[in-house]
Amino acid sequence: MRAVIIPETGDSKVLRLSDNTPKPAAGPTEVLVKLEYAGVNFIDVYQRTGLYKLELPVIAGREGAGRIEEIGSDVPAEYDLHVGDAVAVFAQGAYAEYIAVAASGVMKLPPNVPVKDGAALMLQGLTAWTMVKDAHEVKPGEQILIQAAAGGTGGLLVQMAKHLGATVIGTVSSEEKAAVAFGHGADYVINYTQSNVLEEVMKITNGAGCHAVLSGIGKATFADDLACTRRKGTFVTYGNSSGAVEGFRPLELSKKNVKLVRPTLGNYITEREEFVTRSQEMLDLVSRGILKVAYGKEYDMNSIGRAQDDLAGKQTTGKLIVKIQ
Ligand SMILES: NC(=O)c1ccc[n+]([C@@H]2O[C@H](COP(=O)([O-])OP(=O)(O)OC[C@H]3O[C@@H](n4cnc5c(N)ncnc54)[C@H](OP(=O)(O)O)[C@@H]3O)[C@@H](O)[C@H]2O)c1
Structure with a gap:
């Protein structure tokens, strides 16, 4: 699959778009999501520069949304997750075509919240x-x-x-x-x-x-x-x-x-119950038209380094989003 990798710390030029990263599979407690959008965030910059330490190489990106393609055998039924559901995820590795993520960190989107808004809202x-x-x-x-x-x-x-x-x-x-x-x-x-x-x-x-x-x-x-x-x-x-x-x-x-x-x-939504409560409250505000995502620029997977430079360079307003394709 295609994925944007942080191979080493440095400026935005270190980011690599790979065409042959292995497609993950859902583990027993995981869900495999085919991503459609991912959000751009300051944490991407902190991870790339090394302010926040990660074991490298790693797939960049911390939030995204798309549709469920596979569900692990031990994912609890009460999570109410099904193949084809539109979901948003708060997890490492969102600048990729697919992400396998702990089901406890997957949020089903209400029918009137677009997938793009789901990707835009999970982190910010x-x-x-x-x-x-x-x-x-x-x-x-x-x-x-x-x-x-x-x-x-x-x-x-x-x-x-x-x-x-x-x-x-x-x-x-x-x-x-x-x-x-x-x-x-x-x-x-x-x-x-x-x-x-x-x-x-x-x-x-x-x-x-x-x-x-x-x-x-x-x-x-x-x-x-x-x-x-x-x-x-x-x-x-x-x-x-x-x-x-x-x-x-x-x-x-x-x-x-x-x-x-x-x-x-992360420390406010560690437990599934905390994550679901705060996510549902926030998505409810979106469903009711009280909270609106103001989009800045949209980028593709080739221009994630530029997106990060724009964000860190005070060039932007609103939410920067990446279309995954
Ligand atoms: N604690 C958490 O869990 C958590 C989660 C998400 C985000 N954050 C933090 O929230 C902050 C905002 O993130 P965001 O993604 O929403 O970014 P953002 O606010 O959309 O972009 C940063 C804005 O900050 C202002 N700014 C002032 N001084 C700056 C400087 N020296 N360098 C860059 N920007 C400067 C600029 O606005 P003006 O041009 O109007 O000054 C700039 O456009 C970041 O510090 C991020 O780490 C924290």
Whole structure:
């Protein structure tokens, strides 16, 4: 089968499109999925550069969707998975024609959710939903700061926080991206190339700061993200798009009794029950038209390196998706 391999760490040129990777078979507790789409995510960049360590070589890609082709003999009947079902998967190896994946990590898509949306939502969508439900449960009336509000995860966070009744302040780097963030429902958008985020947040919140700050930027905004969090508020730092945070002193938190959370999606959905509950809640929002995927560019399997460079180069808005063929 065709698959995109990370043979060694390095820049995007190290990625290899192979035409003769062995097609996997479903093990007893696995499902074999013929993939139609895969999502592009920052974790692809972290794995390729070596920030997140993997045993190499490995098939790249962390989320995808398609149709079930085989079901392992021991997959529990209560999972209700059948050959031909449209499903989404959160698993390593999604830039490939086929993936054999633990059935516990396979989510059946509702009939009115397209396969493409399934691929787009498993990682960024579930991340965003667990951030506003598990990392900090957003409540009506709260003021929430969301960094990269025109991005893939950020755009979904804006829609979800609005749905949960918050007042949302988003940040972006351009006027075009500001329009995208307002389109997601943000109440205030700060273009950080023109205004100081901390000053603007303090003006909007009458000097109190936000009940929660949700930031995937990492080291470039860490100090300001903390400063934007109000007394007894929550600072959720869920990514490293500008680089990983180093050398933080926990004593800093005592200045405002801030709760600092550094979560990763996998640890919120380890148990099948957690995965199914949060996936169904999120897909229900999509089915009801409350949550919409804003697509950026679509790529093919030859241009995954370019997709990763675009994402890491601040060139994009919304969700980048790869058509598998
Ligand atoms: N913890 C988890 O489980 C988990 C899961 C999924 C994603 N994440 C994290 O979420 C973050 C966002 O991921 P995403 O895929 O949704 O990306 P994205 O937000 O669509 O793209 C990144 C955006 O971040 C902003 N940015 C600011 N400084 C940047 C810098 N130095 N380099 C690159 N981008 C910068 C840019 O928007 P502006 O131009 O508007 O500044 C850029 O477009 C990443 O840090 C990722 O690791 C974490």
